[in-house]
Amino acid sequence: MKLSLVQLLGSSYMNSVIAGATSLLGLNLKEAERLAHEEVEFLPEEYVSFTNQLxxxxxxxxxxxxxxxxEGAPTNAFGSATNTKASPIGGLGGLRLGEDGRLYLAAKSEHYHTPLGHNFPGYRLIDNARALGITNATHNNTRGYITRFLERELVRTINGFRPEETDELDAALASQEPQMLNRVLNLETGTLACEAGIKMMLARFYRLDETFGQPKYGNLTPVFFVMADHDGGGKANYHGTTIFAQIMRDMWPGLGEKLEQAGILKVCPVRINDWEDFQTKFEQYNKPPYKAAGFLHEIILMNYGGIKLEPKYLQKVYALCHEHDTPIMCDEIQSCMWYPPMYLFREYKLNPDFVVIGKGFPGGQYPASRIITTAAMDTLNQFGALVTNGQEELAALAYLITMKFTEENGSHIRNIGQYYEDKLRDLAVRYPDFIDRTEGLGHLSTIFFREAQTVTQFTKVLNEACIDVSAQTYKASCPPAALTKPPTIATREMIDYLLYSMDETLLAIREEQRGRSDELVHPIV
Known part of the structure; x- marks a missing residue:
């Protein structure tokens, strides 16, 4: 696909930009019009061919x-985890060029936020915008045209409207109906977006400040339901790094216990895909002195082995929560943009009150997350979730570029994701001695190993071969897992290369273990 800034943002806005570029920057009118009208090819065939050759x-x-x-000046934790050899000095598509001069395969999409890889050609529109003087920095009270246009596009796409359905979009934007997602809060990180959702839910129990009236459930203790680990604790959920979000996953245990004892709030982990467990706990904590304050969940638990929540389970949970005025936050930071509709909850036919997006949408160009909610949950004033840099114009442009490409290439994303998932399953069948099963969905797929030692060896060998796959072996009762997430622009050639490397690695591990076994049976004298 090819698009120019005029085609993407409209001639009215871009004519004003051209006027500003020629008068403020002294840019030649012909050059300004060229930048505005240049049709940039998003993914040229020669680009794809070259990355395959690499x-x-x-x-x-x-x-x-x-x-x-x-070395920089890292904290102890970051310093011990740093691998400067693999640090980027460049990249192209699903490949990163490390400081050691070698090429690395970004099989986790640089920890899940580059669906379109490195130096995606379509992002050249950002360079054109910058050359025309479109400024990135704005503030909450001066949200720019691109940011406002993006907000409309988010409401359009999250509700499944086609671009030409403008009347339907206008009606949705004006709607007061429950579960009609039509409010966008622009923030910088997924952590802040999740925190905003938690605060909106808390606003029904506590006043944000003295200008607010008495909250609806001010005399009750809010109870938040999150996904439990296999031991019944909260380590399976992950909704950012703020205090409240960390308490929900069993961090700061002393603080969490005191909050619960004081009747300030309670966190209740619910077992994965266990409807009866959710129903029982919901009934227990949705009566005085408690009130079910909210249900927070991801769909693919990439911080817990990539376990997938089942559609029927979530549909039942949603129906119960909506029946009892309990808002639901669907955290799509991990899953957004890796599936054709851009939002995985739409594939599941869910109707959340909050949807948190980020990572994939700006394609690694900027830190830019959003929380999209309903009129009913629009409960904070401007300072309740204020972020100075949340309204950046070029970050919004990165969103629009990624969204347009994904809308046009949904069938490729779906087909490659299914191909990868199927081939990983075949790999598990060939190595039942090592692999218990595969998990996840499409590109967000993981491999559950039977032994932590094996997955550690597996990822170590692949990492030494410059293939970025990581091991998750430290979660409570979660099988040791190898985490992967190839870019959505991954070709079949890239997927086959990754699978071949995995196959060769597992074969080598098997032969090594057989060799050790032979030595034990026939010791060398």
């Missing part, structure tokens, strides 16, 4: 290594 260089020196690196 697969043969993965793990090999491609340029000279950086002669002198820096």
């Amino acid at each position: 697969l043969t260089y993965v793990g090999k020196p491609y340029v000279s290594a950086l002669e002198s690196s820096l």
Whole structure:
């Protein structure tokens, strides 16, 4: 697909931008019009072909290594986890060029936020916008045209309207109906977006400030339901790094206990895909002195082995929550943009009160997350979730580019995701001695190993070959897992290369273990 800034943002706005570029920046009118009207090809065939050819260089020196690196000034935790050899000095598509001069395969999409890989050609529209003087920095009271246009596009796409259905979109924006997602709050990170949702739910129990009236459930203790780990604790859920979100996953246990004892709030983990457990706990805590304050969930638990929540389970939970005035926050930070409708909850036929998006939408170009909610949940004043940099115009433009490409290429994303999921399942069948099963959905797929030692060895060998796959072996009662998430622009060639490398690694591990077994049976004298 090809698009220009005029085609993406409209001629009225871009004519004003051109006027500003020629008068403020002194840009030549002909050059300004060229930048505005240049049709940028989002993913040229030669780009795809070249990245496929580069697969043969993965793990090999491609340029000279950086002669002198820096340690920076990290904290102890970050310093011990840093691998400067793999730190980027460049990249193209699903490949990263490391400081050691080697090419790396980004099989986790740089920890889940580059669905379109590195240096995606379509993002050249951002360079054109910058050259025309479109400023990135705005503030909450001066949200720019691109940001406001994006807000409409988010409401359009999240409700499933086609671009030409403008009347339907206008009606949705004006709607006061429950579960009609038509309010957008622009924030910087997924953590802040989740925090905003938690605060909106808390606003029904506590006043934000003295200008607010008495809350609807001010005399009751709010209870938040989150996904439990297999031990019944809260380690399976992940909704950011603020205090409330961390308490929900069993961090700061002393603080969480005191909040519960004081009747300030309670967190109740519910078992994965267990409807009876949810129903029982909901009935227990949806009566005085408690009130079910909200249900927070991801659909693919990428911080707990990539376990997938089942549609029928979520549909039952949603029906119960809506019946009892309990809002639901669907955290799509991990899953958004990796499935054709852009929002996985639509595939599940769900109707949440909050949807949190980020990571995939700006494609790694900017930190930019959003929470999309309903008129009923629009409960905070401007300072309740204020973020100075949340309204950045070029970040909004990155959103629009990623969204347009994904809308046009949904069938490719679906087909490659299914291909990868099926082939991973075949891999598990060939190595039942190592692999228990695969989990996840499409690109967001994981491999559950029988032994933590095996998955550690598996990922270590792949990492040494410059293939970015990570091991998750530290979660409560969760089987040791290898986490993957190829970019949505991944070709079949890239997927096949990744699968071949996994196959070769597992075969080598099997042969090594057989060799050790033979030595034990026939010891060398």
